[in-house]
Amino acid sequence: MTAVTAWFDVHERPLPWRATSPWGVLVSEFMLQQTPVDRVLPLWGAWLERWPTPTALADATVGDAVRAWDRLGYPRRAQRLHATAVALRDRHDGMVPDDEAALRALPGIGEYTAAAILAFAFGRRSVVLDTNVRRVLVRTQEGQAVPPGHLTVSERRAADLLWPADDAASARWSAAVMELGALVCTARAPSCDTCPVVSVCAWHSNGRPGAETAPRRQPRYEGSDRQVRGALLAVLREQSGPVARHELDLTWPDAEQRERALASLVDDGLVVEHSDTHLALPS
Numbered sequence: 001m002t003a004v005t006a007w008f009d010v011h012e013r014p015l016p017w018r019a020t021s022p023w024g025v026l027v028s029e030f031m032l033q034q035t036p037v038d039r040v041l042p043l044w045g046a047w048l049e050r051w052p053t054p055t056a057l058a059d060a061t062v063g064d065a066v067r068a069w070d071r072l073g074y075p076r077r078a079q080r081l082h083a084t085a086v087a088l089r090d091r092h093d094g095m096v097p098d099d100e101a102a103l104r105a106l107p108g109i110g111e112y113t114a115a116a117i118l119a120f121a122f123g124r125r126s127v128v129l130d131t132n133v134r135r136v137l138v139r140t141q142e143g144q145a146v147p148p149g150h151l152t153v154s155e156r157r158a159a160d161l162l163w164p165a166d167d168a169a170s171a172r173w174s175a176a177v178m179e180l181g182a183l184v185c186t187a188r189a190p191s192c193d194t195c196p197v198v199s200v201c202a203w204h205s206n207g208r209p210g211a212e213t214a215p216r217r218q219p220r221y222e223g224s225d226r227q228v229r230g231a232l233l234a235v236l237r238e239q240s241g242p243v244a245r246h247e248l249d250l251t252w253p254d255a256e257q258r259e260r261a262l263a264s265l266v267d268d269g270l271v272v273e274h275s276d277t278h279l280a281l282p283s
Contacts, residue, residue, distance in 0.1 A: 005169075007196035008176035011183065013037075017044065018175070022096035022121035024048055029113045029120075030081045035073060037182075043072055054088035054096070057081070063281030066270055067237045073226075075233060075270055080108030098122045111151075116174075125170035127159050132181025133174070137162070139185060143202035145210030146187070228252045228261035233281075236271060242278035 012018075015037065017028035027047055031040045047068060051057035057065065062082050069078035084106045088094055096117065097103055103114040118126040129137075134147040137159060147155065164170045184191045192198050192208070203209070221227055231251040236243055252258040262279070265271040272282050 003196040004180055005172055005176045008172070008179055012175070012179060013183075016041070018120070020048070021052075022098075022117065023052075023054055025121035026084070026096055026117055027081065029116050030077050030084075030108065031072060033074070033077060033113075039072065043068075043070060051085075053094060054085040055094040057085035058089040058094075061281075061283050062269070063283055066233070066281050070237070071230065071234070073230070075229075076268055077108065079268070079270060083107035084109065096121060098124065100126075119171040119174045123168055123171045125163065125165065125167045126174065127156065127163050128174040128178065129155065129159055130178060130181075132185075133159075133177050135187060136177050136181045136185045139190075139203035140197055140201045143206045143209070145203065145208070225257065225261045225264065228254075228257055229265055232258070232262055232265060233270065236279070236281050239280070242274040242280040245277055245279065248279065 015028075017024050020028075024044075028040065028044055031044055031047075050068065051060065060082070062079055065078045065082040066075050069075050072078075087106050088096060092102070098118065098121075100114050100118060103109050103117055104111070109117075112128070112130055115126040115128045116130070118124040119128050129151060131147075134151070134155065137155070138144045138147040141158065141162075164173055180195070180197075184195050190208075190211075192201070192204050195201065195204075198204050219226075228251070232248055235248060235251055248262065249255070249258070252261070262271065266273060266279075269282060271279050273279050
């Protein structure tokens with residue numbers, strides 16, 4: 001534990017959300033879901049400049065949020081983040097709560113996100129288990145290449161025993177082990193020669209079994225409905241008002257797939273039908 005935090009003292013990346021408000025941390029956690037840091041950095045800064053508080057975002061429209069989300073992907077996150085901002089404005093006086101139950105009651109916030117906000121925004125003891133952390137723990141403690149597909153009860157219990165009891169030390173440890181997984185104990189090419197805990201790593205001492213096993217991949221994007229949804233949203237983001245259906249028809253040649261993707265956007269509340277011939281982002 002000490003070795004990991006000492007390594008972190010030297011190698012911590014200067015990520016801007018590590019020195020910001022609880023709202024800035026919350027926004028970063030929404031944006032970082034299934035999205036690499038380098039893609040989040042510029043958009044996070046622009047977002048906080050435009051909406052520095054939950055109330056500022058809540059007073060904007062859902063369409064404004066989806067438009068500002070740009071091409072970050074998974075645009076329902078923008079919708080949920082806006083809904084969270086509204087809940088914070090209306091139920092928490094525009095403040096991010098420092099209570100796990102209150103956080104879990106907000107739209108789009110589950111077990112991991114609530115734990116991360118408690119640790120990184122409020123410096124509280126909280127067992128933060130993202131993919132990077134789970135990979136470090138399962139390798140060092142269990143000698144396995146990758147963690148199970150879903151977080152297990154035994155993982156939670158084992159992690160809880162490792163986390164420091166002190167609030168500040170726990171929050172620092174959470175950030176440190178996450179950074180170790182992101183920079184050193186990576187999924188595809190771990191740098192065991194620079195790892196601060198290689199001497200006590202069960203996986204390394206056992207010859208790194210399963211190292212050749214490819215990590216689970218995201219479903220293919222090219223040609224997928226996700227790509228079509230993104231193309232449709234790109235056209236709608238460029239317009240301040242409704243867009244004619246015939247303009248959207250130009251986004252994708254497969255009419256059946258295009259209509260399916262458009263219908264899913266409407267079902268998700270990311271697009272609204274103004275008439276039989278025009279659609280727009282929600283107002």
